[in-house]
Amino acid sequence: xxxxxxxxxxxxxxxxRLALDDAELDRLAGELEVxxxxxxxxxxxxxxxxxxxxxxxxxxENVTRPDVIxxxxxxxxxxxxxxxxxxxxxxxxQILTDES
Amino acid sequence: MYxxxxxxxxxxxxxxxxxxxxxxxxxxxxxxxxxxAEPNTHTCPVCLGLPGALPVVNEKAxxxxxxxxxxxxxxxxxxxxxxxxxxxxxxMPKNFQTSQYDEPLCTDxxxxxxxxxxxxxxxxxxxxxxxxxxxTLHVGGSTGRIHGATHSLVDYNRAGIPLVEIxxxxxxxxxxxxxxxxxxxxxxxxxxxxxxDVSDIRMEQGSMRCDVNTSxxxxxxPWGTRTETKNVNSLRSxxxxxxxxxxxxxxxxxxxxxxxxxxxxxxxxxxxxSPGRSKEEATDYRYFPEPDLVPIAPxxxxxxxxxxxxxxAPSVRRKQLLAQLGLSDLDAxxxxxxxxxxxxxxxxxxxxxxxxxxxxxxxSLAQAANTQGVEASELAITPAQVxxxxxxxxxxxxxAGLAKQVVDGVLAGEGSPDEVxxxxxxxxxxxxxxxxxAVEAALAADPEAAEKxxxxxxxxxxxxxxxxxxxxxxxxxxAAVRALLLEKLGVSDS
Numbered sequence: 001x002x003x004x005x006x007x008x009x010x011x012x013x014x015x016x017r018l019a020l021d022d023a024e025l026d027r028l029a030g031e032l033e034v035x036x037x038x039x040x041x042x043x044x045x046x047x048x049x050x051x052x053x054x055x056x057x058x059x060x061e062n063v064t065r066p067d068v069i070x071x072x073x074x075x076x077x078x079x080x081x082x083x084x085x086x087x088x089x090x091x092x093x094q095i096l097t098d099e100s
Numbered sequence: 101m102y103x104x105x106x107x108x109x110x111x112x113x114x115x116x117x118x119x120x121x122x123x124x125x126x127x128x129x130x131x132x133x134x135x136x137a138e139p140n141t142h143t144c145p146v147c148l149g150l151p152g153a154l155p156v157v158n159e160k161a162x163x164x165x166x167x168x169x170x171x172x173x174x175x176x177x178x179x180x181x182x183x184x185x186x187x188x189x190x191x192m193p194k195n196f197q198t199s200q201y202d203e204p205l206c207t208d209x210x211x212x213x214x215x216x217x218x219x220x221x222x223x224x225x226x227x228x229x230x231x232x233x234x235x236t237l238h239v240g241g242s243t244g245r246i247h248g249a250t251h252s253l254v255d256y257n258r259a260g261i262p263l264v265e266i267x268x269x270x271x272x273x274x275x276x277x278x279x280x281x282x283x284x285x286x287x288x289x290x291x292x293x294x295x296x297d298v299s300d301i302r303m304e305q306g307s308m309r310c311d312v313n314t315s316x317x318x319x320x321x322p323w324g325t326r327t328e329t330k331n332v333n334s335l336r337s338x339x340x341x342x343x344x345x346x347x348x349x350x351x352x353x354x355x356x357x358x359x360x361x362x363x364x365x366x367x368x369x370x371x372x373x374s375p376g377r378s379k380e381e382a383t384d385y386r387y388f389p390e391p392d393l394v395p396i397a398p399x400x401x402x403x404x405x406x407x408x409x410x411x412x413a414p415s416v417r418r419k420q421l422l423a424q425l426g427l428s429d430l431d432a433x434x435x436x437x438x439x440x441x442x443x444x445x446x447x448x449x450x451x452x453x454x455x456x457x458x459x460x461x462x463x464s465l466a467q468a469a470n471t472q473g474v475e476a477s478e479l480a481i482t483p484a485q486v487x488x489x490x491x492x493x494x495x496x497x498x499x500a501g502l503a504k505q506v507v508d509g510v511l512a513g514e515g516s517p518d519e520v521x522x523x524x525x526x527x528x529x530x531x532x533x534x535x536x537x538a539v540e541a542a543l544a545a546d547p548e549a550a551e552k553x554x555x556x557x558x559x560x561x562x563x564x565x566x567x568x569x570x571x572x573x574x575x576x577x578x579a580a581v582r583a584l585l586l587e588k589l590g591v592s593d594s
Contacts, residue, residue, distance in 0.1 A: 015384055017188050055181065060394040067123045067160035070130025072142045079140065081150075088139040089237065089253035092190040096246050 004032050102343045103276060105316075105350035111278040112323050113342060114313035115222075117266045117289060120232055120306075121164050122299045127231045127262040128155030128198065128393075135305055139255035147231075147260035149194030155392055157182075161229060161262035162205070163406065164298040166398060168264060169206025169227045170407045171292050177205050179397045182229075182390040190254050191233035199265075201387040204228035205396070211292065212415065213284040215277055217433055222285045223269040234259040264298075270313075270323070278314075279342035286310055286338045291414040291442060303334050304478065310338055312366075314345040316353060324349070325359040329373050332366050335439070335475050340371045348373065414442070421445045425454035438466045440476045446483035452490040460486050464504060468511055481510045488517045499577050502526045529576045535568075538576070539584050542567035553589045561585050 006029045013020045013028075020028065046053075075088060084091035126133055129146035145153035169176055180203035184196040209224035235258050240250030266289065274281045290301050290308060301308045310333075315326035327349070329341045344366075349359055364373040411417075418441060422432050425448060435441040440461035447457035461476060465486070469476040489506055492498040498506060498521070509520030521527055529535055542564045543550045552560035561582060568581045586592070 015186075015386065055389060056391070056394050058394075061179075061397040063156060063394045064159035064162065065130070065156045067125050067158050068130060069125045069132045070144075072131045072144050075138070075140050078143050078148065086239075086253055089255050090140070090190070090193075092236075092252050092254055094250060095190065095236070095238075095252055096249070 004029060004036060101347050101350075102279070105346050106276050106278065108318070109316035109324075109346075109350055109353065110272070110319055111274060111342075111346055112270045112272050112313075112315045112317070112326070113274065113278050113282055114270050114326070115268045115282060115285060115338075116311040116313070116328075117286060118232075118309045118311075119168075119264045119266070119293060119299050119301065120308070121161050121262040121264060122297070123158055123160045123164070123262055125158060126260040127158050127161055127229070128260060129153075131257075131260065133261045135302075135307075137257055139257060142257040143259070147193075148256060149192070155198065155390075157393060157396065158262060162396060162398070164262075164296070165205050165227060165229045165264050166403060167296050167406055167410065168266070168293065168298060169209065170403070170410055171296055171413070172206070172209035172211055172224050172227060172266070174206035174209030174224060174227055176398055176403045177203060177207070177396075178400065179203075179395055180205055181395045182393045183387045184390050185230075186386045187384075189233075190252060191236055192259060193234070193254075193256060197230060197233065198390055198393070199230035199387075200228035205398075211285065211288055213281065213288045214415065214436060215280050215284045216437075220274065220277070220281050220284070222271055222281070225267045225269045227264060227266050230263050230265060232258050232261040232263040278346065279339045282312060282342045283335055283339035287335055287439070288414065290335075295411045295414050295417070306333065309333055312338060312341045312345070314342055314349065315359070316346065316349045324353070325361050327359065327362055327364050327373075329364045329366050330376065334368075334478070336473070337366060337368060337371075341366045341373065344372050418442070418445065421448070427454055427458065431458060434462060438462055438476065439469075440466060443476055443483050443486075447486045447490075450484040450487035452487040456490045456493075457483075457486065460490070460507075464507065479511060480513050481507065485510055485517055492517065492521075496577060496580075497521075497528055498526070499528055499574070501574050501578075502528065505574075526575065529572045534572070535576060535581070535584065538568045538571040539564075539581065539588060541571060542585070543588065550589060553586070553591055556591075558586070558591060561589075561591075 006025055009025050009029045009032060010020070013025070079085040079088070079090070082090045120133075123133060125131060126142075126147055129144050131142045131144050131147055134142070146155050166176055180200065182198050183201035183203075185199045185201070186196045188195055204226040206227035207225070209227070211222050211224060212219050213222055234254050234256040236246075237253040237255070238246045238249035239253060241248035246252070268285070271281060271285075293299050293308075294301055299307060303309075309331050312329045312332050313326045314329070315324040317324040327345060329345060332338050332341045345364070352359060360375075363376040365376050366373050418432075432441060435444055435458065438461070444454070444457045444461045447461065448454050465476055465479060465481070469479055472479070486507075489498065489503050492506075493500065493503050505524065505526055506517050506520050509515075509524055510517055514520045514523060545567060546563060549560050549563045553564070564585050565578055565582050568585070569576060569578060
């Protein structure tokens with residue numbers, strides 16, 4: 001039975017690094033509840049009929065490639081798309097803050 | 101302390117081992133996997149997670165993983181999928197890692213390991229395939245660590261390299277042997293993987309890394325809370341990590357404290373662990389089947405064919421070689437304990453007689469490893485180089501003393517044995533003239549000793565041999581010098 005709490009929505013938002021205010025949390029908790037309800041309805045039917053979940057829109061298996069090296073992108077091109085770079089590397093902001 | 105702790109508590113250990121496969125290209129794209137390239141020169145839209153890029157599975161990586169599973173006596177899935185493990189951390193540019201979750205390629209196996217003369221069966225939970233992450237360099241802190249860093253620099257060359265994760269089931273009932281079992285398991289696993297030729301396994305380069313789970317409980321009580329010590333990067337450290345966690349947890353438990361389920365970091369220098377981030381729940385990773393990849397369904401005939409041509413297990417090969425070489429079980433055990441058995445065998449395969457190979461690795465090389473605080477296999481000398489030294493001694497080009505100096509040079513990173521001989525000038529003096537001159541000088545310098553020898557006191561020749569060796573700076577063959585001296589003095593050696 002779907003029953004998603006406001007706390008769970010807040011937890012998911014934190015995992016997804018989304019800053020949601022109280023009003024948004026209230027609204028999304030309600031909306032997600034409805035979505036989960038709809039999914040639960042489908043699950044009831046498929047579970048009863050023992051239908052395996054669809055993996056992919058196209059029923060394919062074993063799409064692989066041989067272990068062959070293909071040229072990579074030039075580094076300048078790669079780093080040009082980055083917000084910041086230093087010493088040939090991507091520069092990212094501080095990872096651990098005091099609270100983490 | 102560890103021994104006493106394990107009289108009071110029962111340990112449960114678990115090991116998660118990550119191994120980079122030795123494929124030429126990455127897991128889902130054609131970028132090269134070569135180690136040590138300039139940062140970010142092996143990346144493309146797929147491994148950078150750029151919008152619209154589509155991954156395609158490397159078939160060699162699937163084959164290698166199945167072969168690992170077979171060597172570990174696992175069941176091979178007939179159908180399985182990749183999954184997205186979602187987390188935000190700059191080591192993966194996609195904000196998820198493509199991994200396997202509830203449908204690993206291989207499940208339910210085991211690996212038998214030899215610990216202090218008895219066989220311990222370590223149960224394997226699963227072997228699955230995923231991709232490695234990028235490397236981060238932390239800047240601005242005092243020690244290059246993440247704590248205190250102002251920002252970090254990321255190299256994505258390693259991101260997307262196929263990574264196999266081998267997870268044991270909880271290993272129980274090992275008692276005092278817990279730390280030894282952990283080390284023996286990782287050592288045996290390394291040898292199995294080397295035998296399969298699926299990875300170069302350089303622990304010092306991080307191509308094989310271990311996470312060590314440890315918990316303690318009092319006899320009869322349920323298992324305790326476990327901690328996960330991350331990135332233990334040498335065989336010796338695997339053992340130390342278990343010992344250190346056992347000791348830390350025992351102190352806490354005895355004082356009525358509780359163990360926090362957390363990730364801990366192992367410090368090579370002190371041999372202790374410190375807390376990392378507290379462990380996420382699996383649900384926090386919000387795993388779901390990877391929509392950009394289709395399922396993998398290994399053909400049972402193909403799996404059967406791979407199984408038919410698996411190399412012999414290292415334990416079996418070892419027994420055969422030992423028997424061929426005429427080394428005893430006692431010898432074998434001593435070599436296992438010193439971590440040199442495979443090195444001895446490799447040295448004999450490179451042409452050295454078994455006894456010589458054994459003497460080197462159990463003798464001065466084991467000592468050198470001990471002094472340096474590393475495994476013998478991590479020394480800067482290869483079995484082939486040891487075999488070369490043995491060959492030079494047999495040919496009379498080196499004396500025992502010179503051979504030791506040559507080996508010291510190789511260990512010090514001065515190059516191959518022949519290079520060390522060249523640069524240090526260590527060849528045996530074969531120049532008969534120089535030797536005769538040294539012999540005559542010795543006789544003249546110590547007529548008393550010479551007289552004693554002539555008088556039948558053959559052991560007095562030792563002093564004269566010593567003089568000759570000194571004059572030739574140890575570069576003469578002592579046995580030949582002795583013979584030459586006795587000949588000059590008209591005494592037969594009996």
